Amino acid sequence: MIIEEKIQIALNSIRPFLQKDGGDVELVGVEGNIVKVRLVGACESCSMQASTLKAGIEEAVRNAIPEIESVQSV
Numbered sequence: 001m002i003i004e005e006k007i008q009i010a011l012n013s014i015r016p017f018l019q020k021d022g023g024d025v026e027l028v029g030v031e032g033n034i035v036k037v038r039l040v041g042a043c044e045s046c047s048m049q050a051s052t053l054k055a056g057i058e059e060a061v062r063n064a065i066p067e068i069e070s071v072q073s074v
Contacts, residue, residue, distance in 0.1 A: 003065065007035055010064035014056050018043055025057055033069040035061055049073070 004027065011025055018024050023043030028036040037057060039049060046052065058071035 003030060006065050007061055007068075010061045011037070011057070013064075014060045017056065018052070021046075023052075028074050033067055035068055035071045036074045037071055039073055 007027055007030065011027060015024060018039075018041075021042055023039060023041040023046065025043065026038045026040060028038050030036070037053075039046075039053070043049060043052060053071060053073050061071050062068050
């Protein structure tokens with residue numbers, strides 16, 4: 001399984017929580033050990049965006065793929 005597929009599986013695990021609040025996340029790409037994502041919908045302007053990115057999305061991705069160093073919003 002390629003890394004992008006593993007990342008999509010990890011994102012799919014957290015996606016229902018984002019969609020419940022009217023948001024979502026899209027994989028933009030992978031640069032080395034850094035995952036680039038785009039928060040969309042309600043997540044774009046949410047005051048909890050940084051927390052969602054680090055505590056939710058990054059944690060899910062790093063649990064699935066430990067070699068990932070960080071997840072960044074672009």
